[in-house]
Structures are given as C-alpha cells and as structure tokens.
Amino acid sequence: DAGITQSPRHKVTETGTPVTLRCHQTENHRYMYWYRQDPGHGLRLIHYSYGVKDTDKGEVSDGYSVSRSKTEDFLLTLESATSSQTSVYFCAISGSSGTETQYFGPGTRLLVL
Amino acid sequence: QQQVKQSPQSLIVQKGGISIINCAYENTAFDYFPWYQQFPGKGPALLIAIRPDVSEKKEGRFTISFNKSAKQFSLHIMDSQPGDSATYFCAANAGNNRKLIWGLGTSLAVNP
Numbered sequence: 001d002a003g004i005t006q007s008p009r010h011k012v013t014e015t016g017t018p019v020t021l022r023c024h025q026t027e028n029h030r031y032m033y034w035y036r037q038d039p040g041h042g043l044r045l046i047h048y049s050y051g052v053k054d055t056d057k058g059e060v061s062d063g064y065s066v067s068r069s070k071t072e073d074f075l076l077t078l079e080s081a082t083s084s085q086t087s088v089y090f091c092a093i094s095g096s097s098g099t100e101t102q103y104f105g106p107g108t109r110l111l112v113l
Numbered sequence: 114q115q116q117v118k119q120s121p122q123s124l125i126v127q128k129g130g131i132s133i134i135n136c137a138y139e140n141t142a143f144d145y146f147p148w149y150q151q152f153p154g155k156g157p158a159l160l161i162a163i164r165p166d167v168s169e170k171k172e173g174r175f176t177i178s179f180n181k182s183a184k185q186f187s188l189h190i191m192d193s194q195p196g197d198s199a200t201y202f203c204a205a206n207a208g209n210n211r212k213l214i215w216g217l218g219t220s221l222a223v224n225p
Contacts, residue, residue: 031211042202042217043157050211058212090156100145100206102213104156 003027004105006091007055012111021108023091025071030095032074033102034058034066041089042075049074081112116140117205119216125144126223132190134219136203139184143205147213148177153198160201161188193223 003026013019023032034046035058045058048067055066063085065077078085091105118137126132136146147162163170163177163186170177176189190197200220204213 018211040217043215045212048212092156095212098210100213101147101162104158107154107156 004091004093004103006089006105006108007028008108010109011105012113013081014113015082016080019081019110019112021076021089021091021110023074023076023105025074025093027093027103028071029093029103030071031093032068032073033066033092033094034076035090035092036060036085037090037107038087040082046076046089083112086112116214117216119219121219122217123220124222125209126190126193126221128193128195128223128225130193130223132188132193132197132221132223134201134203134221135185136190136205136216137185138205138214140205140214141184141209142207143168143199143214143220144179145206146179146186147204147206148175149202149204151202151218153199158204161176191219193221195223197221198223 005024007022033048035043037043044060046064047058049055049068067075089108092102094102115140120135128185148160149157149159152158161172162180165181166187168179174191179186200218203216206213
C-alpha cells in the first residue's frame with residue numbers, strides 16, 4: 001500500500017464547529033487530493049494540490065479550505081461544519097512516476113450533528 | 114453535468130459468470146481511462162487502466178474494452194468470484210492536469 005495515512009479516522013462533531021482533517025504521505029508525491037464520498041454521488045473532488053502552497057478548487061469546494069505547507073501533509077478544514085458535510089473523506093496522492101494513478105488513503109468518516 | 118456516465122448502478126452475478134460494467138464519456142480530449150475497485154471501509158484502488166491507442170487490455174480475469182468511435186469503455190470480469198464483490202468506478206483524464214473525472218460507481222455482488 002502507498003504510504004498514506006489520514007487522521008482522525010472517525011470524528012463526530014457539532015454543527016458550527018471547525019474541523020481539520022489531515023492527510024500525510026511518505027511517498028514524496030507531488031499531487032494530493034481531497035474527495036468526499038456519499039451514496040449516489042460517487043467520489044467528488046473538493047480541493048487538490050499540485051505542489052507546496054499550490055492548491056486549486058474541485059467541484060464541491062464551498063465550505064472547505066485546504067493548506068499544504070510541506071510536501072507530505074495536506075490539510076482539509078471545514079471552517080464551520082454543517083450536517084451536509086457528513087461524509088466519508090478520502091485523501092489521494094499521485095505523480096511519482098509520471099502516471100495518473102491515484103493512490104487513496106483509508107478515509108475519514110465524519111459525522112456532523 | 115456528468116462527463117462520465119457509468120451503468121449499471123448495481124449488478125448481481127452468479128459465481129463463475131461474467132460481470133460487465135459500462136462507461137460512456139463525452140470529452141474527446143480524455144486519454145486515460147482507469148477502473149478502480151473499492152471494498153467496504155477501504156479507499157478505492159486502481160484495478161486496470163487503458164489508453165485510447167489500444168482497443169482492449171487484459172490483466173488476469175479483468176479486461177477493459179475500449180471503443181473510441183462510440184466513446185465507450187467497459188470492464189469485463191470473467192469467472193466472477195465472491196471476492197470480487199465490491200464497488201467499481203470508471204474514470205477518465207485529459208492530458209496532464211492530473212484530475213480524474215469519475216463515474217458514479219457500480220455495486221457488484223457475486224453470489225456463491
């Protein structure tokens with residue numbers, strides 16, 4: 001398995017609270033992605049990064065922000081969590097060998113009450 | 114707007130049968146077509162991928178068939194096994210932007 005960890009793996013929070021999810025990789029891959037997965041919607045890209053401090057929005061970026069201050073870490077922040085952000089969040093990485101293959105982390109299950 | 118349309122949404126196959134999942138795309142700039150497999154509680158993992166310069170790619174029991182003129186590609190799982198029960202996603206990518214466009218997934222159940 002690619003060296004990708006996500007933390008926390010499970011989180012329950014209340015509406016209106018800030019939440020930060022962390023993705024950590026040991027593969028020195030250039031590209032990192034945050035997806036959310038919901039029944040009936042498949043995988044939807046939230047934000048992605050193509051290098052340190054280089055990030056861009058995906059298709060469902062509203063309510064989310066990201067930061068990447070070093071190659072190995074990509075943080076996803078929900079500034080003020082809402083119940084619609086209850087989901088499973090996956091981090092992915094790609095780019096070491098010039099292929100487009102994305103390697104996924106184990107996911108974080110977030111419940112916003 | 115769904116740029117990659119995947120069907121069926123769910124599929125039930127008997128052990129030993131052939132599972133077929135189809136995807137259609139619209140953007141002719143797409144040049145990389147992977148299939149990912151996801152087991153419950155896990156992240157998706159690359160299963161097999163194809164580029165449009167070939168019409169078929171086979172890896173073990175898994176085959177991708179690609180029809181460039183019809184803008185369709187499909188995954189065939191031969192001799193389907195209960196261990197193949199998972200959700201399968203097709204995807205597509207154009208150039209080097211490294212963003213995949215995903216189908217909505219197919220939940221496959223292989224009955225023993």
